[in-house]
Amino acid sequence: MKTGHGQPKAASDKGRSRRRLARELAMKGIYQWLITGHDTAAIEAHISDDPLFAQADHLLFLELLRSAIAQAPRWREALAPFSRRPIAELSPIEHAILLLAAVEFANHPETNHRVILDEAIELAKQFGADEGFKFVNGVLDRYARAVRPAEFTS
Secondary structure, eight states: OBOTTSOBOOOOOTTOOHHHHHHHHHHHHHHHHHHHOOOHHHHHHHHTTSTTGGGSOHHHHHHHHHHHHHTHHHHHHHHGGGOSSOGGGSOHHHHHHHHHHHHHHHHOTTSOHHHHHHHHHHHHHHHSOTTHHHHHHHHHHHHHHHHOGGGGOO
16 A cells, blocks of 8 residues: 555554565665665664554564665666566665565565565565556566575475
């Protein structure tokens, strides 16, 4: 769901895990960075005011947000072969979700690729364009197969 200006709006926190909330808040922070260019500290301060922040996994949130922003060129380059459009030219929501997922694929091998992919798709359905989740799914499925081939051999 989006507001009329394409900005993510708040959603109910019922039934969402601490990790899911961390991903959502990190996506919102990455989105804010893409739109405003604010520094990470300002974004962290703003996100910490979100009512969902108290229930989120703070360490995961910080790691996802900071890595996505600090290493955005690296993640865009890693994702580029799997997207028919340049990552930087995507809608800010899709762009943020792809950066977030790329970080988690790289930095959290203990999290099954399916969980990361499903979480990204859910974020795209909730906050992205009507069919944006299909694009996110396609890019990340191809990316996951390349960066985690062992998870696809069974």
